[in-house]
Amino acid sequence: MTALADILAARIRERGPISVADYMQAVSAHYYAGRDPFGVAGDFVTAPEVSQMFGELIGLWCVDTWRAMGGPARLVLAELGPGRGTLMRDALRAARLASDFLDAAELHLVETSSAMRERQADALADHRPSWHTRIEDVPAGPMLLIAAEFFDALPVRQFVLTDKGWKERCITLHDDGFAFVADAAVFDLPWPPSALGAIREISPEALAYTTWIGRRVAQQGGAALVIDYGPSHSGAGDTLQALKEHHRHDVLRDPGTADITAHVDFAALAHAASGAGARAHGPVEQGQFLHALGIEKRAARLMEASPPQAATVAAGLRRLTDPDAMGSLFKALAIADPALPPLAGFA
Numbered sequence: 621m622t623a624l625a626d627i628l629a630a631r632i633r634e635r636g637p638i639s640v641a642d643y644m645q646a647v648s649a650h651y652y653a654g655r656d657p658f659g660v661a662g663d664f665v666t667a668p669e670v671s672q673m674f675g676e677l678i679g680l681w682c683v684d685t686w687r688a689m690g691g692p693a694r695l696v697l698a699e700l701g702p703g704r705g706t707l708m709r710d711a712l713r714a715a716r717l718a719s720d721f722l723d724a725a726e727l728h729l730v731e732t733s734s735a736m737r738e739r740q741a742d743a744l745a746d747h748r749p750s751w752h753t754r755i756e757d758v759p760a761g762p763m764l765l766i767a768a769e770f771f772d773a774l775p776v777r778q779f780v781l782t783d784k785g786w787k788e789r790c791i792t793l794h795d796d797g798f799a800f801v802a803d804a805a806v807f808d809l810p811w812p813p814s815a816l817g818a819i820r821e822i823s824p825e826a827l828a829y830t831t832w833i834g835r836r837v838a839q840q841g842g843a844a845l846v847i848d849y850g851p852s853h854s855g856a857g858d859t860l861q862a863l864k865e866h867h868r869h870d871v872l873r874d875p876g877t878a879d880i881t882a883h884v885d886f887a888a889l890a891h892a893a894s895g896a897g898a899r900a901h902g903p904v905e906q907g908q909f910l911h912a913l914g915i916e917k918r919a920a921r922l923m924e925a926s927p928p929q930a931a932t933v934a935a936g937l938r939r940l941t942d943p944d945a946m947g948s949l950f951k952a953l954a955i956a957d958p959a960l961p962p963l964a965g966f967a
């Protein structure tokens with residue numbers, strides 16, 4: 621048993637089964653607190669770590685959107701869960717073409733892990749970022765916010781359809797490990813009729829983030845760009861997964877040693893943002909979004925500038941945009957001030 625497994629087991633013995641959301645929250649916090657999980661030697665590779673083109677194009681998207689906002693003299697440039705800081709570093713390097721944007725941008729990073737904050741401090745030292753634990757602490761003003769592979773780490777609640785109705789799926793102790801169990805309470809939930817045993821997920825935390833973002837950009841101006849993995853339309857299914865050393869890992873085994881995520885429900889996020897007064901653009905598939913922003917041209921430039929790197933650049937382009945790789949499962953969604961015109965990549 622891991623140290624976290626012991627803590628969770630003691631809590632279940634004392635207070636009974638815990639919800640999937642509480643389990644996911646505890647596992648994710650423990651996992652990120654103690655490690656840098658990125659890269660070939662880690663557990664997974666995210667889009668900004670695949671190729672510099674990803675962050676660069678997002679930097680140009682920020683410049684373009686800032687201009688559409690009227691180019692405010694002070695811009696809150698925020699990122700949720702910046703990982704190693706690679707995306708923002710590449711974005712700000714690309715944005716050097718627009719020195720007025722760089723003069724306006726004030727960098728704010730929302731990050732709970734101190735191990736990750738150290739990596740971000742190294743990557744972004746030239747840009748003097750401020751860190752926050754909660755999105756609510758990001759200072760007021762017109763804002764551009766980026767969240768890449770952040771929402772998939774937010775806890776989901778799971779419900780399972782039993783012969784009595786929808787019940788919350790929880791985690792209990794079984795033999796010498798953990799097991800799923802349906803809680804006793806029955807919930808009246810608005811989902812279409814499903815087969816017995818069907819599972820549905822909701823992420824109250826993700827909806828709270830998008831509601832906050834929607835209200836903020838509608839009232840103070842700006843936009844948020846959310847890139848993550850998940851379907852365009854809400855549906856049934858257990859999408860909870862853990863990754864360790866680039867392979868699927870049993871979510872209930874050795875909690876805290878593998879990255880735990882769930883599909884992002886883009887339709888639900890768009891609905892929450894619209895309900896808060898913002899306009900949702902997309903979601904569109906990541907491949908389509910990056911093509912619209914000119915990834916092929918950028919790749920050609922990089923290959924021309926450094927022919928020995930051509931194969932690496934081509935591999936990055938394929939991985940980011942190919943429907944069989946990240947191009948289709950990953951989506952881009954913008955949550956914007958309704959006064960803004962159609963945004964780059966979503967037209």
Ligand SMILES: C[S@@+](CC[C@H](N)C(=O)[O-])C[C@H]1O[C@@H](n2cnc3c(N)ncnc32)[C@H](O)[C@@H]1O
Nearest residue numbers: 652666701702703730731732733736768769773
């Ligand atoms: C999968 S990584 C994504 C990193 C980066 N955006 C990228 O694409 O490479 C998730 C990041 O979110 C952070 N994180 C996870 N849960 C968080 C929370 N509730 N609040 C703030 N940061 C969180 C992690 O520490 C990590 O930096």
